[in-house]
Amino acid sequence: MKLLASFLLAIAASGLAHAQETKPNIVVFLVDDMGWSDLGCYGSELKTPNLDALAKNGLRFTQFYNGARCCPTRASLLTGLYAHQAGVGHMTEERRDEQGKVRPGYSGRLNDTSVTIPEVLGTAGYFTAMTGKWHVGQNHGVRPELRGFQRTLTAAAGGFYFPDSPGTRIFYNGTDVGTNSAPLPKEWYASDLWPEFGLKFIDEAITEKKPFFLYNAFNAPHFPLQAPDEDIARWRGKFKAGWDKLREARYRKQIENGLIDPKWPLSARPEDVPAWDSLSAEDQDRYDHLMAIYAAVLERMDKGVGTLVEGLRQRGQLDNTLILFLSDNGGNAEAGVRGRSNGDKLGDAKSDVFIGKTWATLNNTPFVRYKHYTDEGGISTPLIAHWPAVIKDQRRGAIEKQPGHLIDILATAVDIAGAEYPAEFKGKAITPKEGVSLLPAFKGEKLARTKPIFWEHEGNRAVREGDLKLVALENQAWRLYDLAADRSEQKDLAAERPEVVKDLAAKWDAWAARSNVLPLGSWRAPEPDGPKGSKERNFTLKTGDYLEGDKAPDLRNRPITITADFDAPKGDGVIAAQGGTAHGFSLSIHHGKLVFFLRSRGDVVSVELPGPFNGPVQAKAVLASNGKITLSAAGNEASGTREKLFASNPIDGLSIGEDHGPAVGPYKKAARFDGTIRSVNITLGKKKKKQAP
Template identity: 85%
Template sequence: MKLLLPLLLLSSAIAHADTTQKPNIVVFLVDDMGWSDLGCYGSELKTPNLDALAKNGLRFTQFYNGARCCPTRASLLTGLYAHQAGVGHMTEERRDESGKVRPGYSGRLNDTSVTIPEVLGNAGYFTAMTGKWHVGQNHGVKPEERGFQRTLSAAAGGFYFPDSKGTRVFYNGKDLGKNADPLPKDWYASDLWPNFGLKFIDEAITEKKPFFLYNAFNAPHFPLQAPAEDIARWRGKFKAGWDKLREERYRRQIAGGLIDAKWPLSPRPEDVPAWDSLSAEDQDRYDHLMAIYAAVIERMDKGVGILVDGLRQRGQLDNTLILFLSDNGGNAEAGVQGRSRGDNLGDANSDVFIGKTWATLNNTPFVRYKHYTDEGGISTPLIAHWPAVIKDGRRGAIEKQPGHLIDILATAVDVAGAEYPAEFKGKSITPKEGTSLLPAFKGEKLARTAPIFWEHEGNRAVREGDLKLVALENQPWRLYDLAADRSEQHDLAAEKPETVKDLSAKWDAWAARANVLPLGAWRAPEAKNPKGSKKRNFEVKAGDHLEGDEAPDLRNRAITLTADFDAPKGDGVILAQGGTLHGLSLSILEGKLVFFLRSAGDTTRVDLPGPFEGAVQAKATLTRDGKVTLSAGGKEASATRKGLIGTNPIDGLTVGDDGGPAVGPYETAAPFQGTLRSVQITLGKKKTS
């Protein structure tokens, strides 16, 4: 017994030494921040704490997210593509025709996936999270039940202050509401999350365990809110406008080696006005919106500094791997105008979106935004900081190897010396998809062998090497050589049909195995489509919106639209009913009058060339035999389609805009800019055979 006791003590000491040598891991995720919004990625915004991490670590220039909040979080946490984890869209559950939950669209993390904290917890780690969860708490899937031992969380975010609308905080699973103990009396979310992260880290240190902390800021997601004094410091700083600021970011990115000079700056979208064309009043309003965004980013960076300084003070910084990234590209959801509701913009009662204009700046130099699988929607900064491993020769380096969210779990498992399980809690687990980033930290080549894939809302992409195939929903594939053209300006699809065929086949095979199909499954079931109004004649005006049983019943009917308007100077939607699956629109697009119909994805388009001047009466018809005609100003064009619109759209009718998912051929709807006097809709009797 005397000999056994020293051996047991020695064994315990060795085990303790092994455990304490394991690295800590901190993952910062931010919400709705564009690729170019950090100072160290070319921005004029002030992010000194993140810039310092980049200076002493690595910046990845070709790292990718999942184009949207929930899918990104599911993928990051599980090392799987989002559909494999059950969250192919948001947290709404979708079922098939027989009533069974669709595996890729269950709206919550499934039990055939494991999370980083579940894997690391089994490897002796103390696991904690702070911030936004948003992977199925509405279905009972809580962070405490997916491996996190300590939590201060929000089910879905959407607030910054205690008295913000929708504030609801959970502490280790307990609902604290807005401000119950142990929350401080007055808090701001971007300070709250890292401060509680440090409390949890102190518990890990006391228990002498390595720790994994997931700090998921809700910044800079709408509604944008920040302390008034922070906003005031930025007022007037953006009156140079988005055109000039994009060019300045672009030049800094080239000078800093972040992008290749041969990649052109993507052009300003046609529906985004030139800054110099705006009135002084409009410029001031847009400046105010961006000042609020800048303040939110600045406070988020301060939150990063709180945690990093806390790690340094505790002697934990050198052996902590820190990763920082964003869940999608800049957010254009509020359209060109953005949103500015409230008496004091930026306070807890206001509702602010920066809109498409500034989102174009956020994603410099790329195209498109959150939701899309073009580079602007899926590109994220990734900063990696780990002094014990990223040595002097690599500090401050730029890493150009492509990476993806699926790599975060693979990296955590690798550096922690953990084991990814084949089974967990009695369930077979889907094999992880990602590749460890550890070699890149050391300047070595990643061991990636498979292409990288995306799908969100029918937008899809695949990247293999430098070639990327990408498409919008219901649109043909486009092909880009990202080494020569990462801003996606020169489509090579027509020049390289065999490459398109090869990559699209790989995407199809992935979609089939990864629970992506059927495309469109993220939408509400067709059974919920409204019956529509019994009326057959409608007279509507600009600004009218008809939903559900007030909207026209388009099913199996001849349709006549007559619109009287004064010709606008730019593009805009005259009328739209429906979404990306069923519906119709009449619009001015690229100077043409366009009548567009779709049913079950089958589209018909008739264009009437402009220009149009003065008073215009446009008439668009769909006859019972499928003939489509468009006339205005003495000109007429026609086409023939296979049939009528077979299903009434879920989305209602909007006059002067397209208020829901885009039904027309436009990527993003532009409001009608001219005077729209009236629109008449006449429906034929329902065709029964």
């Protein structure tokens, strides 16, 4: 009997040792263009039951950060470095210096002085797989299967949802399989496809008896927003309360659920975003339709998460799998206030839908600004962590308030996998990792962070140390906030605490210098040699007038005033337009409204006055030196703001009564003005000196 007991004890001990040696699986879900408050468990009215369930049985991080934009976030997540260190400080376009050398921080692809999560975990015996959007340099030959992934079903850069969406192109283990060639089904929806193939790859890992790392990068809810008809129909009419009331509701729910501090105020609705109650019934219905499509896209993504989680459960893998879920940037205000609604049937595979700045303000409740910016609305992401084997008992459903950043994900994976981060890989010296492991937070312990967290994107920059955050827009002064008291960034403390500004600014400068960020502005393509514009500052024009190149107004760094005297047209029409799809302005009647529209790289702003307009009209549109925009007519006025004046002249000239070149305005195809334009006067203010970064 003693011999049998000893034998059984030996077997039990052996089994326990084996269990302790079993390495955890890791699944990372990344979504695209989703705001901090868009999940039900982060305060939203949207339905995300699968993610809510993960949060209920795991952790919600409330102060986790991304890189403000798609490509930099992906580069940082994969490498554990700041994006510029990995070579992707902007998007996937390569930028060179004056001598023609590639700028290290802006090469447009992952470099060979970085190492990815699958490359590190592969050396520790992991099966590594990826599904979804890559977007870190496939156009330069940097493909996922060359950066450590053993199995892949991917898109080079996203931008589609259905097989017949424009631009659909899928790669299976590095082979271009088009839209629906084998092994793809003939009919599919992207948010279903990625997790379904993720489970196929997991089955391979199980067969090989290996722990696995799966990176599932949804292209949802990035534009162009597309979803099945029945999904959209469920949401129609549910957003007619409008962004004002829905922001208030999300804010209250966030306070009730302990996600935000009640002393943080809800940020104000931006000046150029109209009050919901000021809109016509027709406009309210249009905006409701746009948001219904967004909700359908998000709901279907949540369903995809549920598919993979249930698959893990059925395979007996869920308890020993760390699941992380996050977004690559804040809500997306691209396409301006009105968003975009192109297509015969909105939401189908051929349509082109953006929700725009109005709903993006809701996405980022209670924070300010959006994707592209380093204010909290641009860089804050939900982070859900689910790992039953480690996150248990009182930690389940807990809220984690310690700040974290994308750079921490690789550090976490290396830590829990028992892997070793290399000093050298494939003969190249590797940049030391920047992040810290999140494992202590899973256990309710303090993170080992000793350094500030840094950001830069398109000249927008920030640094956070403890609760203090220094942040600035491109070419503008630093602002300082105490995030413990004011995470919605409403009270700038820079004037009160200049010594803190100086200290944090010096730390940011040192980081930027060592991290391939400088010189600021390197992300821009060289400006084409556009026309210098006329030296005149006053122009009086009439219908049919067109000024080319050097005869057109010189818009660079100048305030602009446009006064138009006209008889209202029967339909839509362009009053004045200068520029094209890159830079310029237009004044037009569009969808019955008077619209002043300004466009430059990544900065689209419009101000509008509701119609109808009848008979003689005098309209005045102003872009002031401080970026304020006003539009007035028929006794009414609307206003908005731009971050800056025009930095360069548009190549396309100035036309009156039509848009002579590529469409600069909100219209897809410009309508010729069919009323009478008696005069258009354009006055340019004194040229403003460029501000130093």
